Amino acid sequence: MGKSKEISQDLRKKMVDLHKSGSSLGAISKRLKVPRSSEQTIARKYKHHGTMQPSYRSGRRRVLSPRDERTLLRNVQINPITTAKDLVKMLEETGTKVSISTVKRVLYRHNLKGHSARKKPLLQNRHKKSHTTVCNCTWGQRLYFLEKCPLV
DSSP states (O other), X not given: OOOOOOOOHHHHHHHHHHHHHTXXXXXXXXXXXXXXXXXXXXXXXXXXXXXXXXXOOSSOOOSSOHHHHHHHHHHHHHOTTOOHHHXXXXXXXXXXXXXXXXXXXXXXXXXXXXOOOOOOOOOOHHHHHHHHHHHTSOHHHHHHHHHHSOOO
């Protein structure tokens, strides 16, 4: 189910005034064209708290919207070499100011982790030669070779 839009303060005030005057929930919801359950929730909140202000939500709001996150992921999938700094610049062009750590956190949440390739040592000729000698012989010959010619 989709999320409904928040009811304006003016409409809330009208609901509470009509509720105080003794109108029924169904009549108020028909008159103001608001769902009955919404009107009922607002009336209950007014009775309990004495105010019709919407309650604050817990936690901090997200800096990046889901759309921004999808854009980030798409850019990284197209070009995996992109750095976090480049992504921050790209977001600043669209008008969203974020830190590098926020971008890294979002990418990590979607299982995209940064890494650098490990340097592989170059094989020398003696390594290549000993490798082919060991691999191209039978098991008995290999044991003999290992006993008589240790790799140095």
